[in-house]
Amino acid sequence: MPVPDDFFAIDLRVGTVLAARPFPEARKPSIQLEIDFGPDLGVRRSSAQLTVHYTPDALVGRQVIAVTNIGTRRIAGFTSEVLVLGAMPNATEVVLLGTAHPVANGTRIG
Numbered sequence: 460m461p462v463p464d465d466f467f468a469i470d471l472r473v474g475t476v477l478a479a480r481p482f483p484e485a486r487k488p489s490i491q492l493e494i495d496f497g498p499d500l501g502v503r504r505s506s507a508q509l510t511v512h513y514t515p516d517a518l519v520g521r522q523v524i525a526v527t528n529i530g531t532r533r534i535a536g537f538t539s540e541v542l543v544l545g546a547m548p549n550a551t552e553v554v555l556l557g558t559a560h561p562v563a564n565g566t567r568i569g
Contacts, residue, residue: 470528471544471568472496473558474503479515482506484535487551490515491537492523497565500527503540511552524556524568 474494482489488510495502505525509518525541532539545553 467569469526471524472500472527473522473524473562473566473568474500474541474564476518476521476523477502479518481515482535482537484537486535489534490518492518492543494523494525494541494543495564496525496527496541497563499565503527504538505541505543506534506537506539507543507545507553508551509543509545509553509555512554521555522557522561522564524558 474496476492477495478493480491482491485506487508489506489508490510490513492505492507493502494505503525523543525543527541529542543555545555547553
């Protein structure tokens with residue numbers, strides 16, 4: 460049975476999307492993101508399957524929540540450094556998680 464310490468080992472942070480572009484090279488429809496996580500973590504990149512509900516232009520300036528300490532993953536030649544979190548009503552649909560009010564980039568989720 461998982462213990463709370465396992466959950467708190469995951470570093471969840473808030474960041475703001477600085478840039479977003481289509482990622483046609485990915486196997487599944489995706490968007491490449493550059494996300495600012497503040498001075499401690501800086502700008503990190505991610506590939507996310509967000510095309511059902513979001514366009515790249517609509518994502519720029521939006522705050523997102525991401526896992527920042529799970530290592531990198533190569534996707535079609537692109538290095539994804541964080542995992543952006545969302546609710547998944549089905550296998551192809553992602554609805555981003557966010558905050559009810561703006562917070563500083565890099566704010567921890569706990």
